[in-house]
Amino acid sequence: MNDGIFCSGQAAIFRLVAEAIADMAPSCGFTGPDLPARDIYDQCVRCGLCLPTCPTYVETLVETSSPRGRIALIKAVSEGHLDITSPGFVHQMSECLDCRACEAVCPSGVEYGQLLETARTQVQRALGKRAPWHVRMLRTITIGGLFRNYRLMRVAAALLRFYQRSGLQALLRRSGLLKALKLADLEALTPPISTRFFIPRDQHWASHAERRATVFMHVGCIMHVAFADVNAATVRMMQRVGCDVIAPSTQGCCGAIAVHAGELESGRELAKRNIIAFEQSKADFYLINAAGCGSTLKEYGRLFEEVPEWRERAARFSAAVRDITEFLDAMGLPPGMGWKEMVVTYQEPCHLVHAQRISAAPRHLLNQIPGLILREMAESSLCCGSAGIYNITEPEMAQQLQRRKIENALRVEPEIIVTANPGCALQLASGLRAAGRNIEVKHIVELLDEAYARAEAS
Ligand code: SF4
Ligand code: SF4
Incomplete structure (x- = not known):
């Protein structure tokens, strides 16, 4: 082991954490209710194997910014040695x-995501109205509003589209007002809104080949207003591989933003809606083309573990969820793609590679596109800094990781950067703009759809 990076041995860990605790708060003794089950954090044997995979540790080289350090902090709070509201915690x-990323490499099977999300829930409860006003406002707008209601999301998207296309955006960007109001970084992350939204209206698209399955298409909050073309490409690809596609109007947000922010009850309310919609649809699979949503949908079983009346229904639902890349790879691509030479590199969404452990399928699909040259970038699975609303709540770290990702991608000189998650796509696009580079960012399903369209047009 490299001692410069890994602090091996329990004594060293506890010394580092004790120092961090001393820096954090003098007040101790709070033990929050429902803190993560002891057996989860006690599973950590402090081996440090997770450290080099952790983006925040790699950037800071600070123990408390590592998975091992955070687990020790959660344990300290749980045992009453550290106040849950201390600023450092x-x-x-x-x-x-x-x-x-830490969870995917942990030899002890520490379910870090569960640990973190439960700890965040406790922090939210303990902080209450003491959280900074802008964080509370952001939570109210996103979790309490936009991500609860597709209609509200479309109203906001329509206003944003007007702002982007009326010339107001260009005017404000030139004026310097956004910078003066410290809104420039936030504004740069707003997605270009689609010309037409992809609204679920109980559509039924028939398979173009002999029908092999019926899939329920989850249209996604951001996807249906800002990536409508990706959704349309998803439907066409499903038809090509022999699927009927339905888009029930009763579906809603997957709840990922709420769950990751520690708002578990809000997440459960959203999840119930999708479980009911899927049960009523009688579809064979629940299809998703956004990796972040996919990992949450696949974990509804866990979300309802403590809710007996929903536990089994949630587990059945999660067992039917498929990411578009794993589904297409399993179905097999039919012949008929057109040739085009292009160099692409692939950015792995965290919630595809680490949470869903899907890494080979996207590459296998890309390598079947005639003329496509896949050049692997370094650290393709290291987070790009998007992570839901992270680039709003932690802008500095988000930008550091964004720069790192763009530098790694540019080193292989791609014409297109491919990914499979809207958050990553937006983060990459804004990073490329900041770097002054005119390189396209696309979803894998768009490249596949274009390859078939080339052949169909000739
Ligand atoms: S979380 Fe897992 S990989 Fe990381 S230090 Fe603990 S046991 Fe090791
Ligand atoms: S979830 Fe990611 S950022 Fe958080 S501790 Fe694990 S590797 Fe680090």
Whole structure:
């Protein structure tokens, strides 16, 4: 082991954490109710194997910014040695991206995501109205409003589209007003809104080949207003591989933003809606093309573990969820793609590679596109800094990780950067703009759809 990076041995860990605790708060003794089950954090044997995979540790080389350090902090709070509202603890629970890279490599099977999300819930409860006003406002707007209601999301998106296309955006960007109001970084992250929204209206698209399955299409909050073309490409790809596609109007947000922010009750309310919609649809699979939503949908079983009347229904639902890349790979691509030479690199969404452990399928699909050259970037699975609303709540770390990702991507000189999650796509696009580079960012399903369209047009 490299001692410069890994602090091996329990004594060293406890010394580092004790120092961090001393820096954080003088007040101790709070033990929050429902803190993560002791057996989860006690599973950590402090081996340090997770450290080099952790984006915040790699950037800071600070023990408390590592998975091992955060687990020790959670344990300290749980045992009453540290106040749950101490600024340092609150900061660490917020600085973690919930990217789950640590969980994927942990030899002890520590379910870090569960630990973090429960700890965040407790922090929210303990902080209450003491949280900074802008964080409370952001939570109210997103979790309490936009992500609860597709209609509200479409109203906000329509206003944003007017702002983007009326010339107001260009005017404000030139004026310097956004910078003066410290809104420039936030504004740069707003997605270009689609010309037409992809609204679920109980559509039924028939398979173009012999029908092999019926899939329930989850249209997604951001996806249906800002990535409507990706959703349309998803439907066409499903038809090509032999699926009927339905888009029930009763579906809603997956709850990922709420769950990751520690608002578990809000997450459960949203989840129930999707479980009921899927049960009523009688579809074979629940299909999703956004990795962040997919990992939450696949974990509804866990979300309802303590709710007996929903536990089994949630587990059945999660067992039917498929990411578009794993589904297409399992179904097999039919012949008929057109050739086009292009160099692409692939950015792995955390919630696809770490949370869902899907890494080979996207590459297998890309390598079947005639003329496509896949050049692997370094650290393709290290978080790009997007992580839900992270680039709003932790802008500095988000930008550091964004720069790192863009530098790694540019080193392989791609014409297109491919990914499979809207948050990553937006983060990459804004990073490329900041770097002054005119390189396209696309979802895998768009490249596949374009390859078929080339052949169909000729
Ligand atoms: S890899 Fe697992 S057991 Fe090892 S320090 Fe990280 S969380 Fe703990
Ligand atoms: S979830 Fe990601 S950022 Fe958080 S501790 Fe684990 S590896 Fe680090």
